[in-house]
């Protein structure tokens with residue numbers, strides 16, 4: 005089945021150390037010193053250029069052969085060594101359809117075939133019905149009391165049948181690692197019993213018993229010799245995977261057996277937690293520390309098989325809450341990196357573990373998980389963060405990094421800090437992170453390995469998990485409502501360590517220095533492990549429980565492994581060796597090293613006693629340990645953020661919504677105000693227009709009233725002429741006053757026309773100063789209504805008063821408008837006037853300009869008002885003079901002689917004066933003055949004298965010409981006359 009891995013997604017949860025994923029770029033490792041980069045030509049066929057490791061094509065499974073059948077000595081390792089290629093995480097192989105492990109095609113994590121479980125080749129291969137590992141262990145299954153259905157294969161390895169549900173690990177995103185699976189039939193796929201001791205017993209009891217001892221797996225893997233093809237090159241060595249036996253029958257070093265004796269009788273060596281084996285008829289030179297190994301992998305065993313036996317169970321336990329450590333130990337070039345990282349066609353422990361981790365997560369919907377990964381190396385006794393290394397750094401360039409130190413606390417044990425941890429959410433993402441670290445790791449060409457790891461590399465995957473409460477994920481609303489919080493968070497760590505290889509003194513100084521550090525740290529590791537038995541004894545006696553006498557601090561490696569070595573972790577050790585026929589390159593000079601490795605394995609198996617316990621569930625985020633529980637921290641953070649969000653949303657809905665409403669209301673209000681303003685403006689404009697019309701009407705009427713009395717005397721004519729002139733003079737001014745309006749109310753142009761028409765019509769009804777010079781009409785008019793002249797003066801006075809009142813009203817209106825405009829904060833809308841155009845609503849005018857204009861208008865109006873006052877005073881005076889004159893000539897009107905117009909002040913001292921003479925004189929003077937004025941007007945052509953003594957404008961003159969007053973007349977203050985006013989005047993004059 006072809007499946008596709010999901011594309012890596014960026015973590016949605018932030019972390020202080022979270023960084024964006026980067027795609028692996030170059031697969032070549034950074035090399036140090038004189039290391040020569042791997043040549044593409046040295047890559048095994050089918051290996052992608054990414055620098056992935058792949059097995060040599062010449063390395064094929066071999067069958068143990070008799071020493072006599074061993075091939076002849078091979079080339080020197082330096083010349084015939086197989087090449088090392090870095091595992092390309094994102095180019096892992098497509099598991100082949102047949103066995104899933106022999107494809108040489110580059111692996112594409114995004115699309116590969118689901119591998120099939122490996123099946124026994126034939127029934128004959130099953131030679132042993134059941135194999136129960138002798139060491140009780142959570143890792144080999146015996147320790148937890150679970151039955152492991154396993155079958156020994158013809159090659160001596162164990163094959164366990166897979167429970168139906170267990171293969172989900174090889175579903176999407178998984179590699180087949182199924183040579184061995186263990187039965188968890190009692191556990192449902194969704195209920196991985198965290199109790200490692202079995203499903204039939206109360207978890208805690210059983211686990212406390214079983215967790216006490218023997219949780220160390222020690223395995224040996226023999227690397228094939230590239231120069232001998234499929235033939236087993238053991239020579240003095242015998243490797244039997246079937247019986248987990250490695251035996252050396254050397255002439256010099258004696259016989260060493262690791263594993264079951266060749267005769268299959270009894271295991272060799274002492275098993276921890278069991279009675280010492282009965283004295284066996286061991287070979288004479290049986291090594292004292294020889295003992296049974298958990299697994300011996302022959303040269304033809306693939307990485308998947310190795311993983312299945314040494315790490316699969318441990319990974320599962322880690323997912324269940326145990327700390328787990330897997331490390332590869334061995335001489336340089338023996339296959340540690342090959343086993344841990346693997347190749348494109350044969351992924352190693354790390355990628356397979358990652359696959360299983362995510363498979364487990366998929367199989368466990370009842371819990372939620374959070375994974376973070378760090379990757380460090382110990383190089384020359386210094387710790388470097390491989391995830392913080394600058395990518396693309398020059399080969400051998402000094403890496404500037406903050407010094408990473410090891411610290412210890414009661415909950416976390418020993419840990420490196422500051423170390424970048426990346427949260428990962430998919431296998432691809434995790435693999436890429438590790439691939440990035442691999443690129444940064446220091447490698448160099450050595451005598452035995454063209455790409456020798458010059459550092460110990462530690463991948464740490466921290467697994468946080470918590471029981472998922474249905475409907476309450478991440479402390480959601482349901483959780484809050486119900487008040488039930490999800491369970492505590494369990495934190496466990498899987499450490500996958502690829503140690504640098506022990507080696508002899510190298511030629512180059514740099515290599516020697518590196519080698520010295522490597523050897524020293526490995527020696528310290530060996531010493532610590534060797535002393536563990538001593539510590540065990542002391543611990544059993546109640547002393548040195550903390551193992552203070554153990555030299556953990558002698559090297560960074562042992563310090564970092566302290567937790568695992570002291571038993572807090574499940575441990576699986578893979579020791580890699582390379583054996584060869586006597587005299588072969590593989591054997592030559594390496595026997596001692598190989599034997600040392602086996603001794604190390606033996607000691608580790610003997611001495612390391614794990615009492616690993618499942619991690620306690622951390623509740624809350626307090627405390628040292630709790631503070632690192634990101635799952636809990638994030639849950640709390642998410643809750644807080646959700647609260648903030650809801651508060652914010654409320655705020656937004658409340659005040660903001662209120663703000664919106666307010667804004668809406670404000671807008672409406674503004675619009676309403678604007679509308680009101682417009683209406684007011686219109687109203688004002690209408691009012692002003694009406695006032696102007698009324699005013700003009702009054703003026704016309706006034707002009708009638710002051711029309712030259714055709715029945716009267718010349719005095720009367722002169723009076724009327726004079727006043728008519730004044731009135732006419734005033735009329736334009738009055739028109740000017742109202743014609744100032746157009747500047748403010750240009751919309752009245754049309755109305756103005758109408759008004760003018762009205763004026764014109766009315767004028768036609770009673771025109772006095774007809775421009776056409778129709779004297780007859782004028783004289784008829786004069787002869788009519790105002791024959792006596794007295795009434796006309798009174799009427800004129802009244803008209804002037806009305807005009808004054810109009811002006812006052814108009815001023816009040818303008819003031820009101822000005823006030824309103826001042827109140828308005830901005831010049832949002834104003835009704836602009838444009839000559840000849842309609843109302844322009846919405847034009848923006850600056851308030852200041854409008855105010856200034858209005859101020860000017862008001863001042864102008866006030867000035868005109870003054871003019872009116874003066875004119876009124878003059879009229880009063882004239883009226884009085886006339887009345888006095890009338891009284892003096894006509895005894896019929898004694899009452900009017902001293903009469904005053906209503907509201908007029910009486911003469912200052914009517915009784916003291918001699919009215920007769922004075923009044924006669926003043927009337928005469930007045931008549932004289934008027935006559936002079938008329939005469940002036942006639943002489944200058946301003947006025948045409950009619951037949952009956954009436955006056956009119958000449959045909960070619962307009963009212964404008966009347967502005968030029970006859971000599972002696974007091975000129976009234978002139979205001980600018982807009983064109984409209986002339987229009988009006990013209991209309992009037994028509």
Ligand SMILES: Nc1ncnc2c1ncn2[C@@H]1O[C@H](COP(=O)(O)OP(=O)(O)OP(=O)(O)O)[C@@H](O)[C@H]1O
Pocket residue numbers: 057058059060063086087088089226227228303334335336337338339340341342343453455456457458503504505506580
């Ligand atoms: N089991 C194996 N099958 C095929 N090839 C192997 C096996 N083990 C190792 N090799 C090859 O041997 C070479 C050296 O292996 P590797 O680099 O893993 O050794 P190492 O122990 O990590 O060395 P060092 O300690 O120097 O890093 C590589 O080219 C690798 O492909």
